Amino acid sequence: MDPVITVAVPVFDERGTLEELHQRVTEVLRAVGEPYEILFVDDGSRDGSKTTLDAIAERDPAVGVVHFRRNFGKSAALHVAFERARGEVIITMDADLQDDPSEIPRLLSALEDHELDLVSGWKQKRQDPLGKTLPSKLFNYVVRRLTGLHLNDFNCGFKAYRREAVEELELYGELHRYIPVLVDGMGFRCGEVPVKHHARKWGHSKYGVERMAKGFFDLLTVILLTRYRRRPLHLFGWGGLVSFSFGFLCLAYLTVMKTVFDQAIAGRPLFFLGVLLVLLGTQLISTGLLGEMINGSRTTRPGYHIARELPVREVSVPSSEPAVKEARASA
Template sequence: MDASQFYSVVVPLYNEAENAPLLIQAVHDALKNYPYELILIDDFSTDETVKVVKDLAAPNVVLIELKKNYGQSSALMAGIDYASGDYIITMDGDMQNDPSDIPMMIEKLNSGSYDLVVGQRQKRQDNLLRTFPSKVANFIIRTTTKLNVKDHGCALKVFTKDTAKELDLYGESHRFITLHAHMNGARIAEVPVKHHSRKFGVSKYGIGRTTKVINDLLLLLFNQKYLQKPIYLFGNIGILIFGLGMLINFYLLILKILGNSIGGRPLLILGILLVFVGIQFFTTGIIIDLLMKTYYESQKKRPFNIRKISSF
């Protein structure tokens, strides 16, 4: 790890009064020979978390207090926005991640010119309510994208500054930071890291958030495949449904020509309905395509990210 570089460790906290002192000490032990800042973001804790951190008044520690409980994604975004390090490290505040893995991860990032190194938790110390949704999400991501990362839920990650600053985190999307970075063109490596059981407090994540996670995942997958070309999704669905409706109506037309009564057939209603639904899907694709263009142009965004510009 290069001592000439500056490191920012970003950690969201919510009701972690017992773990905060252990976290601060563990980060100091791991990075004591390097210039660093530890950015703790209190997500409107209802226990003594803020008081404990302030009473410690530890060097190199920055405490950001949010006005209300916004959730982990917003807390991470606040910390990343504030961070000034050449490398930005994220981890959970429950002491299940081990800061001693950070130097190894930074070495890995530099050794392969990676933009992001993510941890893969070994012998994960969590119950089924946490591991099952994580396994489902990891499986879906691996099978629907080209990103071969086995543990998207591990909070311990090391970013280059530019990679972290490009992230836009909303909802529960902090669980898919690796996929966000992949969509932005980041080069990613995964390394095994230690994982500990929680000593104090209780998990703030359970099966109740599974539907939120699935919704965010589906939105991310849509953005990855169709954000810049929504007409390909909605237009293709519309053409398929419209074509099926027209086939049904053509079949009924032939029956009518042959002298059969079709007025009382449910198939007639289905055929007409499919034609109108197909048209609606196609026109929806056109509208979303226009909204996509407005999204990029109104904010002067570009549908691409430039890694580097060199002049010779």
């Protein structure tokens, strides 16, 4: 029997919480009453988490463990979890017990009651130091403005998905932060519910300035993938057209000054600016055209995502007898 619910937990140096996490998740899932599995992905832990996870899997046949050879990041861990999850609904949560397993039923209810494909937790009363909460608020504000998806907490790892919403996701880098944006871009419905959040009891946060920088670059990647993947010329073409137009106007003005008023233009800053803008515009438009050529020449997935399909069940073969009788009668 395949499970209905899969709980996927990326793990990196969280040995002190794993036993309690497994116990609490198991209690909640048994109370839900649906077949389940729990999948841990050890992202190259160095604190003994591997041994603890293996012991848990040895005792509980509903637990699976994937061990990475080294630390590849949370996106890679989630990608592997999504590939191996067999449940119709997939719950993801962090292993540090800041996410409360008792909130799983609330995520499941929101998924069904509001007919959503992804429900993200919202750490409304976040139990983290100011050094994490302020950058997080700024991050969420910027992502909302740039993507148009109105969620309060994009980076919350506590989420519920329908299987079809993640089957086509390709996660790498820091893209796990933008899963709602990627899913929304494929036409799935996203929402969020407030969830409890607890202070960290074990280990230390992996958050840092370097991750913020990586997250910013991946935000640009997400915008490119969701808006311009199939039409790169629309991204580079507009900038190129504006640059080329301003450069052309500058050079046209200088041409008039030279031919009509016989003024020297070779050493004027406007001349160099005009040449620079024309060259920049030409390069941007050429980049967009190259992107279109590459996009058109490679075999990729189609640019659409089918929600549901009712196939033809039977080929209808019309009878030819009425037509034959009518032909005979007219003869």
